[in-house]
Each structure stands twice: as structure tokens, then as C-alpha cells.
Amino acid sequence: MERHCRECHRLEFEPAVTSREVPHGKPAEAVNVVSDFYASLALNGVKDSFEKAFGVPGEGLLRRVGQPSESQRKVALQLAERKADRVSADLFEVRVCSTCHEVGRNDAGWTIAPVRIASRWMPQARFSHRSHAQSKCADCHDVARSLDSSDVAIPDIKTCRECHTGSKPVEKKVASSCMLCHGFHDASHPWNPAKPGAVAEARGAR
Numbered sequence: 001m002e003r004h005c006r007e008c009h010r011l012e013f014e015p016a017v018t019s020r021e022v023p024h025g026k027p028a029e030a031v032n033v034v035s036d037f038y039a040s041l042a043l044n045g046v047k048d049s050f051e052k053a054f055g056v057p058g059e060g061l062l063r064r065v066g067q068p069s070e071s072q073r074k075v076a077l078q079l080a081e082r083k084a085d086r087v088s089a090d091l092f093e094v095r096v097c098s099t100c101h102e103v104g105r106n107d108a109g110w111t112i113a114p115v116r117i118a119s120r121w122m123p124q125a126r127f128s129h130r131s132h133a134q135s136k137c138a139d140c141h142d143v144a145r146s147l148d149s150s151d152v153a154i155p156d157i158k159t160c161r162e163c164h165t166g167s168k169p170v171e172k173k174v175a176s177s178c179m180l181c182h183g184f185h186d187a188s189h190p191w192n193p194a195k196p197g198a199v200a201e202a203r204g205a206r
């Protein structure tokens with residue numbers, strides 16, 4: 001999250017008032033941060049932040065003239081609690097957490113399932129990005145025209161053939177038999193060129 005996601009996925013909960021974010025990966029702590037923030041605002045918030053957050057005219061209870069009664073304090077904290085509940089539900093279920101996670105809720109609070117990101121998009125093939133480090137990502141992945149986060153942008157075989165040819169050498173292309181990437185008839189599939197005899201097997205298959 002810190003290294004790859006936070007640049008785009010911010011965990012702010014009241015951006016009109018503060019840039020403060022909830023902690024990632026700890027639902028109970030996130031709820032506490034939200035609750036404490038609105039309780040503090042209800043008691044000590046200045047007019048501008050109070051009105052932006054709660055949507056009603058006024059300011060923090062302790063900023064008002066006179067000594068507040070216990071009933072007034074209770075009303076202010078109830079206002080904060082209702083706001084914190086709405087914001088927490090929006091944070092977990094609508095706007096932030098649910099963007100990447102499956103979110104559930106039980107008597108103990110919200111549950112956040114870990115993200116499961118596919119590490120292999122072509123399970124029937126052997127592929128290494130390291131072997132293609134001389135190419136730019138956009139050479140194979142057409143992400144510039146992507147409009148949906150669900151787009152995988154895996155290149156088709158036509159894109160691969162721009163650099164890879166068949167078994168026969170072709171100028172400025174990589175000679176590549178099917179076995180270079182696939183090993184459908186090999187019990188050790190996917191094909192591992194480091195396996196003893198693997199290269200000879202590939203040549204024999206041609």
C-alpha cells in the first residue's frame with residue numbers, strides 16, 4: 001500500500017476539513033481515528049471546519065459563550081457519533097476500502113479481506129518480464145487507451161510475433177519455437193530450459 005497504491009488511493013475521510021488519513025489495514029484503529037476526529041471537532045472545532053464537517057451552523061461546544069451543561073455536551077457528542085458512523089460506513093463500504101477489498105461487517109465491526117493480485121495471467125505459458133527488460137511496458141501493454149480498472153491489457157500473440165518468429169531464424173527477430181513459451185506435452189510444464197535435455201527435446205519437437 002505505502003509503496004505502490006497510496007499515490008492514487010488516499011485514505012482521507014474528511015478532505016474538506018483535513019488531509020488526515022486513517023491507518024491502512026487496521027479497521028478498528030481507522031474507526032477510532034474517525035470517531036476521535038469528529039468528537040474533537042464537536043467540542044473544539046472552529047466555525048469554518050465545524051460547519052463544513054457537520055453541515056449545520058455553529059462551532060465547537062467549548063468555544064461557545066458560557067459553561068456547557070452535561071446535556072449540551074451529550075448532544076454535541078451524539079452529533080459527532082452520528083457523523084462518524086456515516087463517514088465510517090462510507091469509508092469502508094462505498095468510497096475507499098471497497099475499491100480494492102471485499103468488505104464485510106459483523107458485531108465486532110468491519111472485516112477487510114486481503115487483496116489477491118494475480119501473479120500469473122497466462123498459466124499455460126512460461127513468461128519472464130526480466131527477459132523483456134529492454135522493452136517499454138507500453139510496447140506490449142496498451143494501457144494508454146484503457147478506461148477501466150478491470151482491464152488486464154495482456155498482449156495477444158500478434159504482438160508477441162512482432163519480435164518472436166518461429167523455429168527458423170529471421171533477421172532482427174528472436175527465433176522461438178512453441179516450446180520456448182509452452183510445454184503442453186511435457187510433464188514438467190511449463191517448459192524449463194534449464195532442465196537437463198530440455199533444449200534437445202524442443203529441437204526434436206520441431
